[in-house]
Amino acid sequence: MRRRLRPALVVLSAGLVVTACGTDGAGPTTSAGDADACPGAVVDVVVSVGQWGDVVEALGGDCASVTTVIGSTAVDPHEFEPTPGDLAAFEEADLVVLNGAGYDSWAADAAGNLDPAPVVLDLAEVVGVEDDEHEDDHAGAERAEEQGGEHAGAEGHGHGGVNPHVWYAPDLVQRAAEAVTTELGGLSPAAAGHFADRAAAWREELAPYLAEIESLRAAAGGRSYAATESVFEYMAEAIGLTDATPEGYRESASNETDPTPGDVAAFESLLRSGGVDVLVHNSQTDGGVPDQLRATAEEAGIPVVEVTESGTERGGSFVDWQLAQLRALSDALARRG
Ligand SMILES: [Zn+2]
Structure with a gap:
């Protein structure tokens, strides 16, 4: 099925732009950390897609500067091709957060081409939903079974057989968030307490959803x-x-x-x-x-x-x-x- 954005939605989104940082409706958005308020080093994070951008910002608080590459809701992530400007965002990254499962392989490639390489957190991999293209099918199925992952192996749209929309699975969202907090604390140990506070605040925010x-x-x-x-x-x-x-x-x-x-x-x-x-x-x-x-x-x-x-x-x-x-x-x- 051809995917095309609805013009009405683009107009609606443009009217609702609330994030700062001089963005023009397309291209990456950045939410800066606050070095004065952070008890440790501020971690530079690049997040591939907007579905995870807000989650990582909430978890990073003052101790993370978060750049979300597909920040615009007018961009279809399934058909995204990064510009040189989008790729430049990766150069300063300490941590790159990917959706994974083939949804944003351009971002995995961008991170993999950097030297020194940033820490890469593939959320789909963390929660056991993996793109079959990258592994032996049999091994993948076995692993999914071991992890009791009822989600692994579910059919998805156009992503090598797995459903990549893991941000729609409430249990996976929570496990992915825990992994983000762990990585942030690993990169800025002095700020681990701040990240723990942010994680608690985010769980509270999540309560009405659950x-x-x-x-x-x-x-x-x-x-x-x-x-x-x-x-x-x-x-x-x-x-x-x-x-x-x-x-x-x-x-x-x-x-x-x-x-x-x-x-x-x-x-x-x-x-x-x-x-x-x-x-x-x-x-x-x-x-x-x-x-x-x-x-x-x-x-x-x-x-x-x-x-x-x-x-x-x-x-x-x-x-x-x-x-x-x-x-x-x-x-x-x-x-x-
Ligand atoms: Zn989709």
């Missing part, structure tokens, strides 16, 4: 959803919603190929028959078929929940973004009765 997921788990028993894209899959799994997306459509969406007319017809008939409780629609990309499915759901009285690949506000809060989507899902399930 509470919403808990209440959704209670509401989701026996309920199902269908999705126009796989981006929300880990969260739906965590909540316990059954994925009723017709198989053919689901596979084509995972591989970013066009669904066949038969796949689309199967999806539409599912919606018309009221066979799912909600339709999850990715509003950050444009596409005739997803739009058509949304219209069909609306006609059939199936609530539509809009989700996005990345936060809808440049430099916006991860928790606010996720929580708004979760509340929309709660409302949709309640409407459905």
Whole structure:
């Protein structure tokens, strides 16, 4: 499926620019640490994608200067190609934080080309979701099993068979954050106490998000959803919603190929028959078929929940973004009765 950003969203994002640092709506954003307030050395961190930028900033506090390369919500991370300016951001990095799982291999390459090499933290690898292209399939499957990673090996869209959208998995988000705190403390040991405080504050910030997921788990028993894209899959799994997306459509969406007319017809008939409780629609990309499915759901009285690949506000809060989507899902399930 062709991915193209929705012009309306670009306009909306431009109106919501709140981060400073002289950015013009594209290119990296930087949130500077505060050497006077930090009890140790300020760590220079480069984060590849905006989904993790806010999390790392919150965890770094005064003791990290965080540059997020894809800071703009108007850039599709799946089709990103770094400019020389984007790559220059890596030169000063002590720590590079990647999503991994093939989602941002350009950033792994950029970090790998540096001498001396910065510390690289691949979050997907930390949480056991790995890109098969980089390893023996069998070994990968075994490792996933050992780690009890129900997420590993799940299908993803266009990333060598794994679902790279690990920021949509609440347990993985928490484990990834712990890994960030550990790396920061390793690079600036005198600031370890500051990082521990930041981690505690962030867990507190995360509490309403986890509470919403808990209440959704209670509401989701026996309920199902269908999705126009796989981006929300880990969260739906965590909540316990059954994925009723017709198989053919689901596979084509995972591989970013066009669904066949038969796949689309199967999806539409599912919606018309009221066979799912909600339709999850990715509003950050444009596409005739997803739009058509949304219209069909609306006609059939199936609530539509809009989700996005990345936060809808440049430099916006991860928790606010996720929580708004979760509340929309709660409302949709309640409407459905
Ligand atoms: Zn995606």
